[in-house]
Amino acid sequence: MYLLYTVIAGLVSYLILKWMKMRRYCTDVKRLDGKTVLITGGNSGIGKETAVALAMRGARVIIGCRDVDKARKAVKDIKARSHNVNVLYMELDLANMRSIREFCTSFLQKEKRLDILINNAGMPSVLDWTDDNFSMCFGVNHLGHFLLTNLLLGRLKETAPSRVITLTCENYKYQKLDFQDLNYNLLPFFTYCRSKLANVYFTQELARMTEGKGVSAYAVHPGYVQSGWTCHYSILFRILMKVIMFMFFIPCEMGAQTVIYCAVSDTVAGSSGGYFTDCRPARLRPFAKDSGVAKKLWEASERLVKLA
Numbered sequence: 001m002y003l004l005y006t007v008i009a010g011l012v013s014y015l016i017l018k019w020m021k022m023r024r025y026c027t028d029v030k031r032l033d034g035k036t037v038l039i040t041g042g043n044s045g046i047g048k049e050t051a052v053a054l055a056m057r058g059a060r061v062i063i064g065c066r067d068v069d070k071a072r073k074a075v076k077d078i079k080a081r082s083h084n085v086n087v088l089y090m091e092l093d094l095a096n097m098r099s100i101r102e103f104c105t106s107f108l109q110k111e112k113r114l115d116i117l118i119n120n121a122g123m124p125s126v127l128d129w130t131d132d133n134f135s136m137c138f139g140v141n142h143l144g145h146f147l148l149t150n151l152l153l154g155r156l157k158e159t160a161p162s163r164v165i166t167l168t169c170e171n172y173k174y175q176k177l178d179f180q181d182l183n184y185n186l187l188p189f190f191t192y193c194r195s196k197l198a199n200v201y202f203t204q205e206l207a208r209m210t211e212g213k214g215v216s217a218y219a220v221h222p223g224y225v226q227s228g229w230t231c232h233y234s235i236l237f238r239i240l241m242k243v244i245m246f247m248f249f250i251p252c253e254m255g256a257q258t259v260i261y262c263a264v265s266d267t268v269a270g271s272s273g274g275y276f277t278d279c280r281p282a283r284l285r286p287f288a289k290d291s292g293v294a295k296k297l298w299e300a301s302e303r304l305v306k307l308a
């Protein structure tokens with residue numbers, strides 16, 4: 001009898017976990033032949049799966065990576081899986097403003113189009129500093145992508161209709177921005193939340209600034225994903241997270257679905273500035289929709305990255 005109860009309990013738990021991890025797939029089959037896609041941090045996790053999916057649709061895919069060895073391996077793998085040879089990497093370290101500027105100069109020289117920019121690269125909750133003395137999360141997740149997008153905005157406008165998709169996280173809701181201390185670097189989890197809130201404001205302000213110019217901006221929460229972010233932590237934490245991720249987190253391929261959806265779907269065309277998850281629009285907390293804060297963050301970011 002005990003065995004039967006155990007089997008039933010096991011089966012029920014399995015079905016509950018499976019149901020909890022159920023997500024929508026992007027069903028739009030639109031091709032992207034002739035389009036150019038740039039994905040930051042496309043060498044692993046969600047970014048790499050996005051790269052495979054968009055290369056499969058015929059796009060020219062460029063991944064912006066800081067580690068050349070990882071980038072080479074990823075390009076080989078993306079080419080093999082997508083059967084598309086039009087995949088390449090360019091060196092980009094979002095923790096270094098000079099690297100971002102050099103990347104953009106080189107990109108603009110070599111690439112005549114930019115149809116889809118995916119601001120995917122991200123640092124999880126870590127307390128560190130970038131080369132320019134910004135807190136790592138704020139510096140990479142927000143400021144790095146802020147500078148990158150601004151320097152590539154001209155090309156995005158020339159290639160219109162174009163899209164900018166920025167990976168955020170629903171954890172944005174646990175914090176608010178402190179303009180006296182944008183470089184907040186005290187509690188690791190909160191630094192991450194703030195950087196992801198900045199991604200949300202950035203998307204809304206970008207949408208406002210590019211209204212009528214053919215550039216659309218979307219913020220995406222990919223779900224909780226079994227990606228490589230735990231590599232920044234101790235072995236003990238990694239082992240613990242492996243178990244938790246196996247039970248509750250979704251695979252990278254599934255995590256990429258809303259990004260792919262925002263990249264290809266016509267249904268999002270009129271929703272620039274929107275927040276998406278699970279291949280549909282989602283609601284933001286009211287404080288995260290404050291256009292005054294979004295504008296203030298944009299102006300502060302311009303000053304911090306020395307954007308003339």
Ligand SMILES: NC(=O)c1ccc[n+]([C@@H]2O[C@H](COP(=O)([O-])OP(=O)(O)OC[C@H]3O[C@@H](n4cnc5c(N)ncnc54)[C@H](OP(=O)(O)O)[C@@H]3O)[C@@H](O)[C@H]2O)c1
Pocket residue numbers: 040041042043044045046047064065066067070092093094095096119120121122123140167168169170221222223224225226227228229230
């Ligand atoms: N996984 C989740 O549960 C989850 C949930 C919500 C949101 N997100 C967001 O999804 C995005 C993708 O994350 P992921 O889960 O796929 O994590 P991941 O596997 O750790 O991938 C992160 C990518 O960002 C790159 N990166 C980090 N710092 C960089 C820098 N300074 N310059 C250039 N590239 C850099 C990494 O490159 P290296 O390989 O060289 O480190 C890696 O390719 C992130 O923005 C993250 O915040 C993830």
